Amino acid sequence: MSTVTKVEATKAKSGFAKLPAQAQANDVAITRHGRIQAYVVSPDRYTSLVSTSRVAEEPLKKLEDEFEALVARMQGESHRRAVRALETLPLSEILAAGARSAKHRPGKMRGARRKARSA
Numbered sequence: 001m002s003t004v005t006k007v008e009a010t011k012a013k014s015g016f017a018k019l020p021a022q023a024q025a026n027d028v029a030i031t032r033h034g035r036i037q038a039y040v041v042s043p044d045r046y047t048s049l050v051s052t053s054r055v056a057e058e059p060l061k062k063l064e065d066e067f068e069a070l071v072a073r074m075q076g077e078s079h080r081r082a083v084r085a086l087e088t089l090p091l092s093e094i095l096a097a098g099a100r101s102a103k104h105r106p107g108k109m110r111g112a113r114r115k116a117r118s119a
Helices: 009-016 016-025 043-075 077-088 092-104 109-118
Strands: 003-009 027-032 035-040
Touching: 003 009, 016 027, 016 035, 016 109, 027 043, 035 043
Parallel strands: 003 027
Antiparallel strands: 027 035
């Protein structure tokens, strides 16, 4: 149901009883001065839109939960110690460890973390 019928607000007001029947065939856009002010949709279309919206939110909620868990882990004492250790290393050592780690494990920087813990 991709067709939208535009109805001027004054006509929608005077023919309000007809809007639900129109919405069964096509979505109805109520306009005022050429700008869309509201939509009238059938119950099936509304249910479809709402369920699609909820399905789209699920992956975002999962990512948000994963992010919150990651942030919580980063607040722990082991991470604080690692950051303090990194602060004492020269930048050249941190970059070299990162480069070595990237060669062996693309996408992971484990070498810099190991070097920081041993310092």
